[in-house]
Amino acid sequence: MTHDIATLPAGDVFRTYPGIDDFFESIGLPRPAEDITMLEYAAFLDEEVLEDKGLMRSQLIRHFKDFVTGLQKMADPGETAIQSITITAGRDKSGQPEETGFTLQPGDVVSVVGPTGSGKSRLLADIEWMAQADTQTGRSVLINGESVDTQWRYSSDQRFVAQLSQNMNFIVDLSAKEFIAMHAEARGIKDVNALVRRVIDTANTIAGEPILAETGVTALSGGQSRALMIADTALVGHSPIVLIDEIENAGIDRRKALDLLVRKLKVVLVATHDPVLALMADRRIVLKNGGIRKVLETTPEEKENLRVLQRLDGAVVSIRNAIRDAKTIQTPFREILRDSCGGAPLEQAIVKQLSSSRNPDPGKRRKGNT
């Protein structure tokens, strides 16, 4: 900035930074006349008006300048392109070193699994905070192989992480169209209407029941809400990393939802207890006692099993639909399952197989050390 912005005529400032309206509106001050400068504006303001707002004259000028700087940063966020994100191994709750760290690239989908309390939230928090060996886990997050300047934490212009959790609800009373527009405007996007249409169309490829642009977001079903949130995160949000806490298997095509995020080259981490979702990922991070116990590639056999699981899942969905459709469920499931497994009940056959299979690479790390 060559000129002191407070010495330029307000009309010029408004034309350069249309978003500056919000500055006056948020404090509750009238917009200055075209030809006066901010310095003059502040000087002319009545003492009582300033008193009402709890502002001092000098604060008004300083906050105005800060606001303009914020607008400039938004127009040019100078985002680092993420080629990789690495989480280095730290320690678990007992202070034991973690088995391994891991590296993710844009378009990667990994699942995070483990019992409740095993450290899923902590792992996601380490990533959100870009831990630099300064959290209780001792992990470090590297972007493009390099440590992150912790200064970024304090400049809130760059958020690396978008989060989608199970508890999330819409709370604003707006239509789907207005809602997405509000987000797009806050992101400083030019062609808001075109983007709004694209987000709703995309959400409708994921949602079981179509979302109308005019529907209020609070009136959407669980599946529709989730679909709209995911489409919004993919298309309007700019965070390169998306942390998802479970995607319920109701009213939403989970495969398509993940594919959408992958196409937008997001790094996706999904914390889940659902085997279908866990196996949809290319890798899974297994947590125990606050630490990373294993990072496993999804094997071709698992992918094959996933297809079977999805069919079973599909069967459950058709049962649910039949019930919703006032049908009775008379089909003898027990016989169908037994016949298809050569006489043994399906669940017993699977449990038996699972208990005899061993964990992969047992003791590999120890072997390497000795």
Next chain:
Amino acid sequence: MKLITVSGPPSSGKTSVVIRALEHLKAQGQRAGVVKFDCVSTLDETRYKASGIPVKVGLSGHICPDHFFVSNLFQCYQWGRGQGFDFLFTETAGLCNRCAPHIRNILAVCVIDNLSGMNTPWKIGPMLRLADLVVIAKSDLVSQAEKEVFLFRTKQVNPRGVIIHVNGLTGQGSAELASLFFKAKETAGVEETKLRSSMPAAVCSYCLGQTTISDQFQMGNIKRMDLSEGNEGVQGEGL
């Protein structure tokens, strides 16, 4: 001792956020106490006590709570000193949103929450605008889009402050908040320190206990809305 002023609208999550952060300070051998300010009643002291945090409660009653805060700050500081605390937190709820308990050179924190609605950052005023550190709570309950718009509006009101998300239930972000508390400057004393914004000059008969609504009983500093044609009712804003 480090004095830290924590403010925020009622029920925004101040107590939960402070308790969570104090767990981390405690784990590092730090001693911390809290003075909780409220108007009519509060139950928060039981929550602090349950977490083993020494707490004092100040109820402002018929006095403007912000004025009450200022006139009691010195002795609260002395109490903290006497207890040998490493940290002393004051917790106050912003009530009319016109004032802020923030003091120059003393870490000023404002806790707001995502559930309070998208326009809240614009409504809060000096408490948010003059804070060094803004904590946004309850962001696990709203959509990412609302979270981003809320953050954007918070940033509009306070472009310089550090803004972090803390989940008072799971504790996500609380270790990070504690690390920011650690960086706060030592407070050598509060005598002769300066408030970051003035407190309102509203002294009228109703401040003194008048209850009858009548022109005749209104005295002192009176301000009237302008309801004439073409005016929205806002007074004193013409340039």
